[in-house]
Amino acid sequence: MSARESDDEGPSTPKKKRSYKQKFRNEWLHHENFKKWLRRDMKDPYRAYCIFCDTSMIADMGALKRHSEGNKHVLKAKPSSSLTSIATAFKKPSPSLDDKRKIAEIKLAAFMTEHKISHRVMDHLVELLPKAFPDSEIAQKIKMKRTKLRAVINNVLGTTEQQDLCTDLKRQKFSVMIDESTDIAAIKTMCVVVRYFCPAKGRIVSRFWDLIQIYGNDNTDHSSSAERLFDAVLKSFQDHSISLENIIGFGSDGWMLPKFTSANTLFQSESPMITKIHVKMNDLYRELLTTHVKPEHITSNLDEIDPTNEKHFKNLEDAYFGLGVQRQISSSDMLPELVIDLKERCRKFIIKACVGIRKRYSLNDPVMAAVSLLDPDNCVDTSKRPESLQRIFELLPRLVPKCLNEQQQIDDQWRKLPSLINKVDSSQAPDVFWNQILLKEDFSKLANFMLEILSLPNSNAECERKFSEINDIKTRKRNRLITNTIKGNILARQSILRNSANCIDYNPNEKMMKTFTDKIYKNEPLSDSDTDID
Structure with missing residues (x-):
């Protein structure tokens, strides 16, 4: 037997086991015990990094566990743990199922309101939803027929919109515009619109405020004198604790209140x-x-x-x-x-x-003649602008501060305004121009004064638009809708269009959620008298 054969027949040497290096795995970043401190070591794909300890280690599950249990890491992790608990305390909790149901009902009410859909449709829709979406817990919970729909529109969407308006009107000076009309059911109503500078929008805005029924069902006085109408308007503001001192202008059709004028439809x-x-x-x-x-x-x-x-x-x-x-x-x-x-x-x-x-229109009206000089192009043109605002102060005493020192500050800022000629765009709309000036601290008093002038009424066109909207809501088939429901619908639509592009993007706010309780049925009619035919 050869030596070679002898070697082959002897015992074989065991093979050495090959070792593999573990690369860092992304799923470790989501591991409950590692996600707060573990990061990839950017210098080496085979290593991991602890942000608490500022330490690099091999990318191995065992090594990660041993590091997380080490005394140094435990000590470093304690401050982070307390910070996390504070952050968690301020984290907004996810809405409960009942809150999700409220949100769904409010969004449905917004949809019905924006598209002026008959309230009776809701009687079938609410029963259709759980059958159409049997796997949806929210759809199963929705319980909103026409009575509840009306309550949500009037006392959730409408009420919160008027509360938001109240907040604005308590802070800002505003003008009041009114018009009256008779609807398809021969009910005479007066539309009240307010006009003011909205800081959130940076523009002069006109908002629907109230719809007042001139002849109440239990009122035997069918006179509609100027004084009676005017008192009704003032009462609508006093009922919401809005100071009448904030009213700086009043506009209406000439045939209603002859001592006031309204601009041409042009x-x-x-x-x-x-x-x-x-x-x-x-x-x-x-x-x-x-x-x-x-x-x-x-x-x-x-x-x-x-x-x-x-x-x-x-x-x-x-x-x-x-x-x-x-x-x-x-x-x-x-x-x-x-x-x-x-x-x-x-x-x-x-x-x-x-x-x-x-x-x-008075062609020689001194107020309108003076105000015309306040067009942005004129304001920065030294050849056209008045040197002082004294004449404006005399013509508009209700807008002028009572303190002489404040009047002087406004006039001083007016005299310095041409220095901004290269820093502002005078070609913009007047309210946009003065909102630019408002952002400059040295001219804020002047800008506020000018924005109040721009809030004065120049027509009652907005009231006429609201009556067109009312005619779309109270139609021949919906002629039993009462004034309060129409008012709620207009306020609700105003809320939708003010806060979003349409009902799809409309999201209920916290105030609406708090208002949405059993109390929304208060003052709601229990009969079918306030509904539509189809």
């Missing part, structure tokens, strides 16, 4: 137009006069020109009624007497428009 804009109205009204009146009045009689004092004075009229053939009329006359074989009749009718129409402007 200026029914949601943006502040008070600085432009005087110039625009004078320009419009002058343009209408030039069509039929001789140029030599059109003076700078437009208020003294009588548009009905025939002695100042142009000859009828010289009167200008626009290209449309001129082409109509020249392109047709009209008899001469018909041409004369057409021109006379056009002149009468323009004269009536001029008389209407004079009736509704």
Whole structure:
């Protein structure tokens, strides 16, 4: 036997076990015992790092456990543990199932309100939801038919919106605008809208405040005098503890309260137009006069020109009624007497428009003339701006601080305003411009004063928009809705559009959740008289 064969037949040497290095594993970062302190060692993929001990170690489960139980690590981890408990104490708890149910019901109410859906639909929808979503605990818990829906709209969405408005109106000076109308059920109501500077938006805003039924069901006094209506408006603010000192302006239709005037529909804009109205009204009146009045009689004092004075009229053939009329006359074989009749009718129409402007607007109103100088472009132009605000102070005493020192501060800031000509954009809307100035500490008093001027009413267009909204809510098929329910719907829709783009993005706030209790049924009608047909 050869030596080679002998070696092969002898006992074999055992193979040495190969060792593998463990790389750091990401799942360790989520391990309950490691997640607070364990990090990857960025210098070595085969090592781990403890942020408490500032120590690197091999990436091995056993090594991690041994480190976490070591005296040094336990001692270092104690302060972090106490900090974590403090953070946990302030962490907002997840909503309970009952809170989730309330949120769902409020969002459903917002959906029904925004889209003006009949409340009766809710009777079927609430029974459909648990069947459509049998695996949803929230859907099973929702119990909201039309009575509860009405209560949520009126006393959760509507009430919290009015509370938020109260907070604003107690801090800000505001104007009041009113209008009255008769709805499809022959109920006469008065719409109240407030106009003020909203710091959160940085803009002048108009918000619906109240809907007042002029003739109550138990009221035998069917008079609607100016004093009675005015008292009803003031009472609506006093009932919410809002100081009447904060009211700086009042606007309404001329036929309601003759001593007040409202602007022409030409200026029914949601943006502040008070600085432009005087110039625009004078320009419009002058343009209408030039069509039929001789140029030599059109003076700078437009208020003294009588548009009905025939002695100042142009000859009828010289009167200008626009290209449309001129082409109509020249392109047709009209008899001469018909041409004369057409021109006379056009002149009468323009004269009536001029008389209407004079009736509704004072062309020489000193307040409007002075306020027109406060347009942003004029404010920074030294050739157009008044040197002092003294004249404005005399014309608007309700807006001016009683303290002479504060008046002087406002006037000083006004005199220094041109120094900002290269730091602000005067081409922006007036309220945006003055909100920019408000952010500059040295001009804050002036900016607040100007924003109060911009809050003065220039039309009651917003009231008219609200009545259009009311007509969409109280239709022929929903003509039994009472005034309080309509008011709740308008306030609720206002809350939705003020806080979100639509009902999809609308999220109930903490105040709504606290208001949503059994007390929401208080003052709600128990019968079907306040509902709709379908």
